[in-house]
Amino acid sequence: MADKDNVRVAVRVRPLNETEVTNGCRSAVEVNALSGAVSLRTPAAAAASEPAKTFTFDVAFGPDSKQFDIYNQVARPIVENVLEGYNGTIFAYGQTGTGKTFTMEGVRSVAEKKGIIPNSFAHIFGHISKAAGDTKFLVRVSYLEIYNEEVRDLLGKVQSQRLEVKERPDVGVYVKDLSAFVVNNADDMDKIMTLGNKNRSVGATNMNEHSSRSHAIFTTTVERSERGLDGQNHVRVGKLHLVDLAGSERQSKTGATGQRLKEATKINLSLSTLGNVISALVDGKSTHVPYRNSKLTRLLQDSLGGNSKTVMIANAGPADYNYDETLSTLRYANRAKSIKNSAKINEDPKDALLRQFQKEIEELRRRLEEEEGGGDSDSGSAEESGGEEAAADGSPRRRRPRRLTEEQVAEVQAQLAEDRRRLQQEKGMAEAERRRLKQQVDQHEKELAQAQRAHDQLAEKLALLEKKIIVGGVNLLERSEEQQRLLEESARELERRQQNERQLQQALQMKEAERLDIEERYSSLQEEAVGKTKKLRKVWQLLLEAKCELEDLRAEQQREKEGLLENVRQLTSDLRLQQLLIDQAIPAEYQSMVEQYASWNDEIGEWQLRCVAYTGNNMRRNTDPADADRQPEPPLVDLSHVYLSYSADGPGVAIRPKSAKHRQARPRGSAVPPGTAARQRM
Ligand code: ADP
Ligand code: MG
DSSP states (O other): EEEEEEOOEEEEEEEOOHHHHHHOBBEEEETTTTTTEEEEOOHHHHHOOOOOOOOOOOEOOOOOOOOOHHHIIIIEEEEEEHHHOOOOEEEEEESSSSSHHHTTTTTSSSGGGHHHHHHHHHHHHHHHHHHTTOOEEEEEEEEEEETTEEEEEEEEEOOTTOOOOOETTTTEEEEEEEEOOSSHHHHHHHHHHHHHHHHHTTTOSSSHHHHOEEEEEEEEEEEEEEEEEHHHHHHEEEEEEEEEOOSSOOOGTOOOOHHHHHHHHHHHHHHHHHHHHHHHHHHHSOOOOOOOGHHHHHHHHGGTTSSEEEEEEEEOOBBGGGGHHHHHHHHHHHHHHTTTEEOOOBOOOOOHHHHHHHHHHHHHHHHHHHHEEEEEEEEHHHTTTTTTTTTTTTSSSEOOOSOHHEEEEEEEEEEEEHHHHHHOTTTTTTTTHHHHHHHHHHHHHHHHHHHHHHHHHHHHHHHHHHSSSTTTTTTOGGHHHHHHHHHHHHHHHHHHHHHHHHHHHHHHHHHHHHHHHHHHHOOOOOHHHHHHHHHHHHHHHHHHHHHHHHHHHHHHHHHHHHHHHHHHHHHHHHHHHHOOOOOOOHHHHHHHHHHEEEEEETTTEEEEEEEEEGHHHHHOOOOOOTTTSOOOOOOHHHHHGEEEEHHHHHEEEEOOOOOHHHHOOOTTTSSTTTTHHHHHOO
């Protein structure tokens, strides 16, 4: 059964930074942590008692909020779900410089400043250390970046490589060849983040600019295997996506031109598609959600409107000069609240690695035991209990495979020594016989060494696989133990605080109800008049706010439109240049021919060409007069098989089909436009 719930939305407002304080900036944002309300009003507007714009969220964090508060209130519930086998996603959204990276990663060297990613690891391994001993876990991570609609593996060996986004009916959307690292403790994760971040900056001329234009997705997959009520082992797989989005600031503000504008345009694609996906999901009328329009939304399709528990953290700056961007962030976040997801536990999915590893381990153990000559009598029961034996101190001890027994080795070696001695002593032995014996001895020695090597390799492989699987109840926290302790302490503190707040809230609500009750009970006409005037004032205030809101929306829409128009102008100019190049190279009649046979392939999001060169072929075969005016369906080729060529008659287009069979079948002098056939030979 899937749980239906809304995407939770949190807002975090960072403190004014030093520069802002020095420049005398003032805060335009007010946060009410109790009610989750965030109000926005410039100091000037406040002075003129203009109404503030107020939005309410699931949680709101003011400038004084601590990293642990964010973790415990926002991330902890999601990570707990992931440990249960749900998918979870946490997005950090907002303008550049508002604290997205601070929220997701934080300062990893300072315990209280660690962000959600490092804290999630302390949490996950803390959970494993408390799990029952017969639960097995496999934790792995991957880290990727989307920049200019290109996917890069931040943990990959070849950083110049771009990865493809693929889809399969059984496993859904995935990134082909993305590396995944198995981690055994929270400290491994630290090394992996450092490696990924180093790779993020590779090739970036300006790191700030790069990170503000790219999306980073840190994914942790937790697989757990335990015995179900049916006595069988079941694997549950939870996937946690921690997403540091590109800066949401309007691109026209950055004053990008030329190449940079092109990049900005592309980055807008992932971010604006994210916005469009949200719009389509909350609209209620849209039947089509444009997930496929960008890499980000394709990869995170489940996170919005699908099988995932999702939180969005909208980050905002408090300073008054950020007013426009902050307002747009709050509006964006406000819309996301209405997205409905339906998450379910992923049980025994096809691509679970844990089961595969366990099978491999069993197979390796069996082979090793066979080699050792059948194994001992208790091996059967050890296999059944997952190959673990409890040591006297209660901690699980892995059954180490034995090497060839010492007696066996000694026996073979004694035989070899004996043979050698015979070689030495029997001087009178015929030369041929001596050589044969020596060869035999050498051969034996080689075989012995080979067998030993093969055995060692198997044992090594087994140990490697066994190391990847973590057994519940084993403490793997090491240096992160402190982090886990701090986390738990602050979770308890939070629990106390929330209880307190709930009580206060209740008291407040009661007071409010009493007040309203009194207001409603008019004892005289006079009082009624006063009451109605009050109500009128309130309604008047609401009207003013609504008018203001309308005006804001209009202004924002206008800005958006201008941004889009700017993009259109740039693209039109690019298009003209491309057209000029094409006109120089391809005569008009060929252009229209190519155009006629080009068709859009929605599956792969590219134009494809029906092979023009086959047209004549097909037309010739159409000898039946009844078929005369039926257009033949030419086969598809992709545009990479279209070649431009030059000859004495001027430039032209040639199409070289992929298969040699087609090439041979092409008739000469067919209905192919003049000049084309000759050039097809190139
Ligand atoms: P973004 O990733 O959104 O561009 P950063 O996370 O890089 O923003 O934050 C910009 C700067 O502000 C960094 O120096 C960061 O340390 C600081 N900062 C952000 N949020 C906070 C916060 N809540 N408390 C203290 N400093 C913060
Ligand atoms: Mg950042």
